Amino acid sequence: MNSYGIDLGTSNIKIYDSTDGHTLIEKNMIAVNDSGEMFAYGDSAYEMYEKAPANIHLSYPLCNGVIAELKYEENLIRHFMLDLMKNNVHPSDYYIAIPWDVTEVEKRAFYDLIKAANLKAKKVMIVEKAVADGIGMGIDVLNAQGVLVVNVGFDTTEISILSLGGIVLSRLIKVGGLKFDDNIRNAIRSEYSLIIGGKTAATVKHSLFDLEQENENAIVYGRDIVTGLPVERSIPTDLVDACLKENFTTIIDNVRVILEHTPPELAADIYKHGLYLTGGASQTANLVEQLAAGTGLKVNIATSPITSVVDGIAKVIEDDHYRTVAYVPR
Numbered sequence: 001m002n003s004y005g006i007d008l009g010t011s012n013i014k015i016y017d018s019t020d021g022h023t024l025i026e027k028n029m030i031a032v033n034d035s036g037e038m039f040a041y042g043d044s045a046y047e048m049y050e051k052a053p054a055n056i057h058l059s060y061p062l063c064n065g066v067i068a069e070l071k072y073e074e075n076l077i078r079h080f081m082l083d084l085m086k087n088n089v090h091p092s093d094y095y096i097a098i099p100w101d102v103t104e105v106e107k108r109a110f111y112d113l114i115k116a117a118n119l120k121a122k123k124v125m126i127v128e129k130a131v132a133d134g135i136g137m138g139i140d141v142l143n144a145q146g147v148l149v150v151n152v153g154f155d156t157t158e159i160s161i162l163s164l165g166g167i168v169l170s171r172l173i174k175v176g177g178l179k180f181d182d183n184i185r186n187a188i189r190s191e192y193s194l195i196i197g198g199k200t201a202a203t204v205k206h207s208l209f210d211l212e213q214e215n216e217n218a219i220v221y222g223r224d225i226v227t228g229l230p231v232e233r234s235i236p237t238d239l240v241d242a243c244l245k246e247n248f249t250t251i252i253d254n255v256r257v258i259l260e261h262t263p264p265e266l267a268a269d270i271y272k273h274g275l276y277l278t279g280g281a282s283q284t285a286n287l288v289e290q291l292a293a294g295t296g297l298k299v300n301i302a303t304s305p306i307t308s309v310v311d312g313i314a315k316v317i318e319d320d321h322y323r324t325v326a327y328v329p330r
């Protein structure tokens, strides 16, 4: 039986395909026209983002880690799967990662989504996102006692304590790469009277580490609020650091709250091993250092932060040792 493993991220959808061992990564975005018909999806929809005319609507169907626009997401999954299956839908098993700190109804929606997408799903199994993350980062989560995983994604950061293959505590907070971008935009707007797009802000965030190494400013293009004209500006990285710090502090504070609620025996293990940091936005410059300073813990960095969840699901599919972490929801 073919199996597919899915991590439905708000920004990036990742699908592991057991037939060839590859993982598809595409933007979880859909472009529809005024009558609601889809005409682009994934990376090609993202290409149009912030550039499309008013009659084209671009949307991320997921919001804060849960499915906000069910029909759109169903459509997207179906199209990505048709691409992977080369338009020949064959019976397959599906493993899907879900966040822990959402309602039962919201969890169930992920399962129903696969069932509803007309994909001849034989079996649909759920894996907790944080558990998959741990496995994907090479931790033997079934035997480990006390593992702290912090996944900084696009819309959310999930902070979880794992022990013996399950979740002891988990908190989903509404801070991630998108908030980082928004803060960068707002700071540039108020300091330089310059409006920049979300993609430009994300590029600044991505290049921040290199810019600081080279002692260079970020060069951005945007629209001057006063003149209304397009301009180029040179932005010192200090300004970017200062506005990101606010978001980092929120993440650190929430990690501390989780630690305060962690049973002491588990806390001892966490102290010994340090925390495990992953998710695309965890690569933002200076987060690692500030997280280490703010928690007093060593910070272990994922080798593949964007795919650690789906890498974990792949292991659940391929390695019988991990079979018990996948289950059918009630």
Ligand SMILES: Nc1ncnc2c1ncn2[C@@H]1O[C@H](COP(=O)(O)OP(=O)(O)OP(=O)(O)O)[C@@H](O)[C@H]1O
Pocket (backbone or CB within 6 Å): 008, 009, 010, 011, 012, 013, 065, 152, 153, 154, 155, 156, 157, 176, 177, 178, 202, 205, 206, 279, 280, 281, 282, 283, 284, 285, 305, 306
């Ligand atoms: N080199 C980088 N430096 C900083 N941020 C990065 C880098 N590469 C990607 N990102 C950010 O990572 C985020 C996407 O990460 P990821 O794929 O883990 O999120 P997601 O799973 O789609 O979202 P969520 O988990 O919140 O649903 C985006 O905000 C992107 O800008």
Ligand SMILES: [Mg+2]
Pocket (backbone or CB within 6 Å): 008, 009, 010, 153, 154, 279, 309
């Ligand atoms: Mg994610």
